[in-house]
Amino acid sequence: MRNLNRRDFIKLVGVSSASSMLALPIRASATAAYRVVIIGGGFGGATCANYLKHFDPAIDVTLVEPKKEFVTCPFSNTVLAGLHDMEFITHNYDRLRDHNKIHVVNDTVIDIDATKKIVILNNGNKLSYDRLVISPGIGFRWGLIKGYDDEASHIMPHAWRAGEQTILLRKQLQAMDDGGVVIIAPPPEPFRAPPAPYERASLIAYYLKKAKPKSKVLIVDSNKTFAKQSLFEAGWKKLYPGMIEWVSGSDVGRIERVDAGSMQLFSSSGQEFKGAVVNLIPPQQANTIAVNTALTDQDGWCPVNQKTFESLKQKDIHVIGDASIVGDMPKTGHAANTQAKICAANIVSDIRGVAIPEMVYSTSIYSLLSKKYAISRASVYRLKDNKIKAVSVKDSPNKASKKTRLQESKYALGWYKSITADAFAKEE
Amino acid sequence: MIKMMKELFTIVGFVALLFSSSATAQGIDRGALLATMCVTCHGPGGQGSKRIPSIDNHSDHELAEYMHGFKEGTERATIMDRHASSYSDEEINLLAKYFYEAKQ
Numbered sequence: 464m465r466n467l468n469r470r471d472f473i474k475l476v477g478v479s480s481a482s483s484m485l486a487l488p489i490r491a492s493a494t495a496a497y498r499v500v501i502i503g504g505g506f507g508g509a510t511c512a513n514y515l516k517h518f519d520p521a522i523d524v525t526l527v528e529p530k531k532e533f534v535t536c537p538f539s540n541t542v543l544a545g546l547h548d549m550e551f552i553t554h555n556y557d558r559l560r561d562h563n564k565i566h567v568v569n570d571t572v573i574d575i576d577a578t579k580k581i582v583i584l585n586n587g588n589k590l591s592y593d594r595l596v597i598s599p600g601i602g603f604r605w606g607l608i609k610g611y612d613d614e615a616s617h618i619m620p621h622a623w624r625a626g627e628q629t630i631l632l633r634k635q636l637q638a639m640d641d642g643g644v645v646i647i648a649p650p651p652e653p654f655r656a657p658p659a660p661y662e663r664a665s666l667i668a669y670y671l672k673k674a675k676p677k678s679k680v681l682i683v684d685s686n687k688t689f690a691k692q693s694l695f696e697a698g699w700k701k702l703y704p705g706m707i708e709w710v711s712g713s714d715v716g717r718i719e720r721v722d723a724g725s726m727q728l729f730s731s732s733g734q735e736f737k738g739a740v741v742n743l744i745p746p747q748q749a750n751t752i753a754v755n756t757a758l759t760d761q762d763g764w765c766p767v768n769q770k771t772f773e774s775l776k777q778k779d780i781h782v783i784g785d786a787s788i789v790g791d792m793p794k795t796g797h798a799a800n801t802q803a804k805i806c807a808a809n810i811v812s813d814i815r816g817v818a819i820p821e822m823v824y825s826t827s828i829y830s831l832l833s834k835k836y837a838i839s840r841a842s843v844y845r846l847k848d849n850k851i852k853a854v855s856v857k858d859s860p861n862k863a864s865k866k867t868r869l870q871e872s873k874y875a876l877g878w879y880k881s882i883t884a885d886a887f888a889k890e891e
Numbered sequence: 892m893i894k895m896m897k898e899l900f901t902i903v904g905f906v907a908l909l910f911s912s913s914a915t916a917q918g919i920d921r922g923a924l925l926a927t928m929c930v931t932c933h934g935p936g937g938q939g940s941k942r943i944p945s946i947d948n949h950s951d952h953e954l955a956e957y958m959h960g961f962k963e964g965t966e967r968a969t970i971m972d973r974h975a976s977s978y979s980d981e982e983i984n985l986l987a988k989y990f991y992e993a994k995q
């Protein structure tokens with residue numbers, strides 16, 4: 464006993480140094496081997512994987528995603544404009560796997576057994592989970608517009624999931640004769656990225672103004688108003704006078720039928736529209752896996768507990784991103800990012816049996832009208848009576864200097880760099 | 892012996908303290924959680940992203956002052972005024988403290 468000093472004592476209790484005692488992961492022992500499987504490596508899923516690891520490195524996180532590389536919808540309109548190439552909007556999962564120690568499984572989930580708590584992959588493999596997070600994005604309601612199916616989408620691209628469709632639309636714009644009409648037809652709300660059709664109209668006009676100045680953009684809308692409308696309309700007047708025309712949903716009703724052969728759209732109000740290029744954005748719902756596993760409601764979206772994002776249909780399954788119904792939050796990548804973090808914090812807190820602190824959710828949605836002109840919507844949300852409510856939704860001022868619009872276009876780029884670094888763990 | 896016992900108690904006490912404090916430390920700190928919203932635009936750790944300013948290089952006092960200024964409209968902003976106005980003073984101070992301490 465005489466020689467027992469501090470060092471010996473530490474040996475006795477099985478810890479070799481005071482500093483490693485500090486690092487002794489008590490919390491890890493409570494969560495070790497706790498398995499979270501995430502379906503979908505987009506804005507919601509990839510971010511959630513990172514933040515689970517951030518809050519608790521001991522959690523075993525598996526991300527299932529069929530694509531080896533993810534092409535973002537954000538900034539895909541700049542590719543249509545010729546401002547960026549596809550590479551700029553393409554991201555891989557290398558750092559998630561190698562640096563953040565997330566198991567990345569390159570496959571599609573075809574079924575979920577919520578009783579046995581396993582997901583079934585296309586290759587037949589099964590993954591068991593303690594908690595499942597799904598962020599599968601959107602699917603299309605093909606049946607709602609007569610004549611518009613997967614095949615027709617190769618003639619009238621939607622380009623609402625970025626990748627091949629983006630390239631196709633860009634090629635069509637390049638091949639179009641000067642003087643052609645480009646139709647953009649947004650679906651009725653709710654749909655992915657409410658301001659994005661109008662950003663697209665702007666950036667297509669940006670390209671046309673340079674390359675084919677006699678051409679026009681016609682927005683055939685199924686909605687009566689749209690996000691940041693007065694800002695967009697003022698910008699169009701200034702940047703592309705006479706080039707962009709918007710036909711309101713109060714005139715159009717909605718698109719009922721298309722004829723891909725004659726490039727025509729037929730509306731419920733009896734009007735016909737014909738374009739040289741037609742970008743038809745079909746009505747949407749949660750992606751197939753959510754629909755097939757009964758996580759959706761009658762409208763095709765997933766109801767969740769808005770505090771935890773746990774499905775109201777299945778225990779231990781959380782749904783985030785575009786697929787979920789999250790109070791006042793529109794379906795945006797920034798919203799998916801926000802939900803992913805809070806979902807991760809909830810899962811970690813729940814495992815440890817502690818409460819999660821009161822949260823404030825913030826999103827900034829930028830829209831580019833040209834290379835040097837952008838506008839934004841800053842929204843702040845809080846949880847009230849278990850619903851996510853907007854406490855403020857504030858747009859860029861209607862009157863602003865050229866410098867302010869330029870500043871916002873630079874911020875838009877900074878936002879893109881930063882949110883993709885957050886999701887795909889990229890070093891900036 | 893007495894010295895040794897004293898040392899032992901100190902260590903036992905230290906271990907006990909560690910365990911009890913990490914029991915509460917298991918909860919996610921509110922400042923850290925709120926800060927997850929900032930880094931979406933301001934880059935990993937708040938280091939800045941392209942023209943979006945860094946927020947990891949101010950004293951806590953300074954960062955809070957900026958945010959209060961944005962909130963009150965006394966500090967010129969492009970977008971931060973629109974965010975800051977919906978944060979409470981307490982939340983602003985928590986965020987400033989978090990980014991300051993994370994950098995130390």
Ligand SMILES: Cc1cc2nc3c(=O)[nH]c(=O)nc-3n(C[C@H](O)[C@H](O)[C@H](O)COP(=O)(O)OP(=O)(O)OC[C@H]3O[C@@H](n4cnc5c(N)ncnc54)[C@H](O)[C@@H]3O)c2cc1C
Pocket residue numbers: 502503504505506507508527528529530533535536537538539540570571572573598599600601622623624655656659663750751752783784785786794795796797798799828829830
């Ligand atoms: C033109 C355009 C511009 C946009 N601009 C912006 C913007 O500026 N700012 C903004 O915040 N948002 C923007 N958005 C919206 C943004 O793209 C979406 O809100 C965001 O991608 C939603 O994230 P998510 O995780 O729900 O879905 P996604 O990001 O689409 O990710 C879903 C992933 O799940 C995978 N998946 C699906 N099913 C399965 C399965 N069964 N098994 C495994 N994996 C599966 C898919 O392959 C996909 O990778 C824009 C959208 C468009 C169309």
